[in-house]
Amino acid sequence: MEIDAFFSQYPLFTTEELDRFLAIKRTENAAPERLAQARKALLSYHKKAGHVLLVRRGLYATVPAHRTPAQQPVDSFLIASRLTPDAVIAYHGALALHGLAHSLREEIVVLSDQSFVNPLRFRGTLYRAVPPPRELPVSDALTLGIETWDRQGLSVRVTDLERTLVDCLDRPMLSGGWEEVWHSLEGLDAYLNLALLLEYTLKLRTATTAAKVGYFLSQHQERLRVPEGTLERLRAHRPKRAHYVLRDRIVGQVPGRAKFIPEWNLMVPTLLGEEAYEEILA
Template identity: 35%
Template sequence: MLAQHLQAGNIKRVARGVFASVPKHADARKWSVDRFLAASRLRRGAVIAYHSAIELHGSAYTEGYEVQVIAPGEPGVLEAAGFSCRFIKPPRGIARRGGEVKDGVTVVDRMGLDVRVTTVERTIADLFDRYELAGGADELFNSLDLVARVDAAALVRHMRALGNAAAAGALGFWLEREQKRLGIPDTALRQLHAMAPRQARYALGARPGEGRTAKGWNVILPVDVVERRFEGL
């Protein structure tokens, strides 16, 4: 039966055991599946996260071929039709119920179906924790320029759960620079100061001898990040 539908162009294979229904009047040979929707169905409990979540929220500087998904099971990469899916273990400190990630997760509509994705605040905290999944520091900060609003309290809460002092310092540096644009309260900055390293630590890929200290945050960041022009500065 599956073979008949595939041959007729009624469905399209996304990955082993996963198929997508081809819309009526669409040519199955040219029609592309929504990669976020498809990736969210590859494992039970999957949540679109990291750079892919920034894309879904409309704030990514560039689009990626890879879809990053937090999901139970072993991490790894699965090649699918038109995209690759990277499965990532849930970050440490993140609350789970029944094996599924619940904290900092929302739902967006893709072609009339629900897709679970990390919230903007959870996504930002996760990307400072694992900047390499943003595509590097430049892509991270270029994307952050497109973020229009954040819930500072939620952002601080997610960073505290991650327990990464260097990431907290780097996040605090960014929020301090963008305090006026994003309306960040002083309380949030003080809380991040308390989480920042006690001694200078490298963050966001800065290398010894090539980074620059973010004043007041005890983190050494890539020079391009520290010297970025922020609105109002």
């Protein structure tokens, strides 16, 4: 049957995707109201039959014949990629997709111009949308440093390795906290396009972020083959005075919690991994 072909192609689908399929297959009845009626009837039947699982309004997972809806696993990254029409998996979710995440998190954050969309909690995982960094030009916000991956036959948009690195250092609290970000990025051993990384970092127009990126690269300069010229460009954009890696200055007010890095004008946490510090990050 035609719908079986659709289900085999879409392990997860939106009602808009189903509408497009029906419009192609039913050209003689392509009036929008008829398509909507056909879709509602189809989904109602297959939901009762256990062939589809409602994830949220307008979003369904398909269920193979040998499974029940309760048994069917649903790919969390596919869900995140369909949270909004323009969703881009970013921050800790992007770290995980790139195979860098230090630990598992029950939250996936996507970039979207539709950040007003209500968060979704499904099977213990929270999915939410945030706007792109406001410093970015609109034309770059959801295009610069974005890759399209194939996942179970469906397209998933994710920040590339370079943008992921910068975004996580820019907004560590969306990425699991400073400790998680640092430990995750320490596992990075892939080739980095430093020209693109530098371009994106400077487009954020944030001195603290430029310094954080520079500090990370300087700590791994030999392994990541970072030329001194790249560090010099970033040093030129560092803060004029000491800035804290974390916006919450409590880290710097507790003796021993932070150390000053003159090269980057950064106050960097020193007690990563301690329970008390994790409480500060929470």
